[in-house]
Amino acid sequence: MSKTTTIDQFCIDAGIASRSVARGLTKELLSLGIGKGSASALSFSSNDRLATATLALEAGSDAEQVSQHLSWKDFEQLAAGVLASLGYHTRTNLRFTKPRMELDVVGTSASGFALSIDCKHWKRSSLSSISQHCIKQVKRTEELLRRERDIEVAVPVIMTLHASSMRIVEGIPVVPVAKFHTFALDVQGFLDKVLVITRGSASR
Structure with missing residues (x-):
């Protein structure tokens, strides 16, 4: 099931202080086929969450922090x-x-x-x-x-x-x-x- 979120909520969930940084990130995710909608109204499925987590790990993000968002x-x-x-x-x-x-x-x-x-x-x-x-x-x-x-x-x-x-x-x-x-x-x-x-x- 997909979950729709706003850019402000995305900032909170992702721990990003800057809305412009968050918009840039969401545009990048959308360009990779992760999520649907626009930078201001996003929809993410469980598969999108997995794809994002995998990208984060490949980019060198801390595994323990990533694991908190996965079941x-x-x-x-x-x-x-x-x-x-x-x-x-x-x-x-x-x-x-x-x-x-x-x-x-x-x-x-x-x-x-x-x-x-x-x-x-x-x-x-x-x-x-x-x-x-x-x-x-x-x-x-x-x-x-x-x-x-x-x-x-x-x-x-x-x-x-x-x-x-x-x-x-x-x-x-x-x-x-x-x-x-x-x-x-x-x-x-x-x-x-x-x-x-x-x-x-x-x-x-």
Whole structure:
């Protein structure tokens, strides 16, 4: 659902003191296809908020400040939207019972290749904590392959806001949200460096 706002409210929401600066920014956003309307009467959808957050991260904005304006659902929608734009069939909040598990986002290609995404709204997280989440995501992805016959190969992925570059932990790519599109586009080139799970086994 879109939300209409005035330039004055935009200044308040964005923390911008100058109306002229705010007008310049809104014109730039509109020129990039983010938002609708004019600089004096703007309308933003949840997808526009995600696109703006991604631009802010790419421009070097503080991740913690950006995270205050995004929810768990925003991360899931962003990941699903990126995968859908690349031709994946996407599902969100995929739940299993016995054992009880949930996958945030699963994108499956026509060839049976899948990305199993865990979206983390981390502000700060230790390496040991990240490792634990990676191990859990491997187990969820293994369960996914046991249940989904149309998936032959899957890569478990952690997508997070608070990171400057992609890194691999426990064989699992931990990808910052601002770089997720590039990662998903080039993932086939990473398969020799990450944990790849097949129906009967897991191999690096």
